[in-house]
Amino acid sequence: MSATRVQLLSPRTLPLLSPGRVTLFLQGGGGPHRGGVGPRFRSLTSPPVSCSSSPGRALSSLSTTRRGLPKEKMSENGMMSRAKVLTIDTMNPTVKKVEYAVRGPIVQRAVELERELSEGMKKPFAEVIKANIGDAHAMGQQPITFFRQVLALCSYPELLSDSTFPEDAKSRACRILNSCGGNSMGAYSASQGIESVRQDVARYIERRDGGVPCDPDNIYLTTGASDGIVTMLKLLVCGEGAMRAGVMISIPQYPLYSAALAELSAVQINYYLNEEKCWSLDISELQRALDEARLYCNPRALCIINPGNPTGQVQSRECIEDVIRFAAKERLFLMADEVYQDNVYAEGCQFHSFKKVLFEMGPEYSETVELASFHSTSKCYMGECGFRGGYMEIINMDDDVKAQLTKLLSVRLCPPVPGQALMDLVVNPPQPGEPSYEHFIKVNTKLT
Numbered sequence: 001m002s003a004t005r006v007q008l009l010s011p012r013t014l015p016l017l018s019p020g021r022v023t024l025f026l027q028g029g030g031g032p033h034r035g036g037v038g039p040r041f042r043s044l045t046s047p048p049v050s051c052s053s054s055p056g057r058a059l060s061s062l063s064t065t066r067r068g069l070p071k072e073k074m075s076e077n078g079m080m081s082r083a084k085v086l087t088i089d090t091m092n093p094t095v096k097k098v099e100y101a102v103r104g105p106i107v108q109r110a111v112e113l114e115r116e117l118s119e120g121m122k123k124p125f126a127e128v129i130k131a132n133i134g135d136a137h138a139m140g141q142q143p144i145t146f147f148r149q150v151l152a153l154c155s156y157p158e159l160l161s162d163s164t165f166p167e168d169a170k171s172r173a174c175r176i177l178n179s180c181g182g183n184s185m186g187a188y189s190a191s192q193g194i195e196s197v198r199q200d201v202a203r204y205i206e207r208r209d210g211g212v213p214c215d216p217d218n219i220y221l222t223t224g225a226s227d228g229i230v231t232m233l234k235l236l237v238c239g240e241g242a243m244r245a246g247v248m249i250s251i252p253q254y255p256l257y258s259a260a261l262a263e264l265s266a267v268q269i270n271y272y273l274n275e276e277k278c279w280s281l282d283i284s285e286l287q288r289a290l291d292e293a294r295l296y297c298n299p300r301a302l303c304i305i306n307p308g309n310p311t312g313q314v315q316s317r318e319c320i321e322d323v324i325r326f327a328a329k330e331r332l333f334l335m336a337d338e339v340y341q342d343n344v345y346a347e348g349c350q351f352h353s354f355k356k357v358l359f360e361m362g363p364e365y366s367e368t369v370e371l372a373s374f375h376s377t378s379k380c381y382m383g384e385c386g387f388r389g390g391y392m393e394i395i396n397m398d399d400d401v402k403a404q405l406t407k408l409l410s411v412r413l414c415p416p417v418p419g420q421a422l423m424d425l426v427v428n429p430p431q432p433g434e435p436s437y438e439h440f441i442k443v444n445t446k447l448t
């Protein structure tokens with residue numbers, strides 16, 4: 001090799017380098033190791049020139065080696081490059097099937113329009129309002145002071161000696177920190193979530209449901225409701241061909257469902273909400289969708305969004321009873337997405353949880369119908385999407401499956417601890433007589 005040549009080194013040639021020779025990484029030129037995308041080495045003994053006698057000419061076309069590994073080729077600038085191991089043709093095909101309109105091309109166009117407006121480009125409008133997702137804080141909603149005070153205290157406990165923080169925020173922060181490993185929010189929690197938070201969630205559900213009992217052991221804290229929904233779908237999906245698991249989802253839908261089902265290669269079974277009747281759910285439509293789907297898949301679960309998104313309907317108690325009877329008759333696992341449970345505004349409308357209705361229908365249903373219901377810190381009056389807090393409650397799940405669920409969740413270690421802390425505050429807000437109560441109620445009622 002001439003003194004003026006660039007030396008491209010592979011790990012195999014690296015040990016041959018004479019001691020003391022300087023090497024550096026050239027980023028982005030393909031990997032030094034088999035199929036790698038890592039850096040490339042270049043000797044610093046000389047100024048860089050091409051190592052090819054005729055620079056710019058590809059020495060070899062792309063093909064694979066005997067072991068099926070991508071071969072190197074000479075690129076335009078004379079550098080050796082290697083075909084990517086991971087290409088659009090070789091990647092997981094189920095990921096390519098995923099469509100997620102919430103962050104899709106329309107959103108990208110909206111971001112572009114915003115940028116153009118900020119650069120002074122003239123448009124027939126002055127502002128872009130993004131209606132693709134409920135992200136209250138992004139739209140200017142202010143956080144609830146008490147929640148942020150407690151989270152600040154938990155994140156930086158030195159503030160506990162700061163007299164500007166109210167005492168109830170401090171005692172709440174201490175309670176949360178006492179439940180954290182090493183008294184720090186920076187520690188992993190149990191995979192199912194911090195026990196004291198799960199207990200608070202259980203007490204909240206009991207209050208919400210007029211005393212229907214809730215076992216903290218059935219509560220799983222999650223990374224937003226999305227995490228719980230996807231986890232449950234993972235448990236449900238199995239089978240091949242005509243026995244592939246099918247999952248019934250409402251149309252219009254929240255696109256997490258279709259995206260998750262595509263990724264899991266499950267069969268999406270659409271049932272249509274009735275626009276003429278305020279987007280209500282007809283059991284006859286559920287039956288139609290189910291009967292048709294049984295010809296080509298194995299329907300296993302029925303997903304309900306109540307209150308609805310994007311349709312905003314609130315299901316009547318009778319409708320929920322009908323859905324539960326339908327799920328029992330057709331042997332379907334029920335998934336109740338109830339993240340908008342506190343966003344009910346219309347006169348005469350009331351939120352009924354699936355759990356409560358199920359238990360009030362008596363043991364024929366309450367002891368048999370399998371249900372997972374989901375809630376989140378992202379919606380309602382708090383709108384704290386970024387903290388990724390949530391929980392799911394599971395009812396009548398087979399004990400062995402429950403053990404598998406806990407195992408599956410333990411792979412991701414735990415949901416974010418700040419999100420768990422926030423969930424705790426949401427289900428256990430300031431109480432009458434506590435210093436933060438008046439302000440909390442004033443702001444909360446203004447928001448809801």
Ligand SMILES: Cc1ncc(COP(=O)(O)O)c(C=O)c1O
Nearest residue numbers: 134224225226254305309376378
């Ligand atoms: C119906 C519905 N379910 C679930 C989610 C996801 O919520 P999270 O932020 O808790 O994952 C959303 C978010 O907008 C939603 O509208």
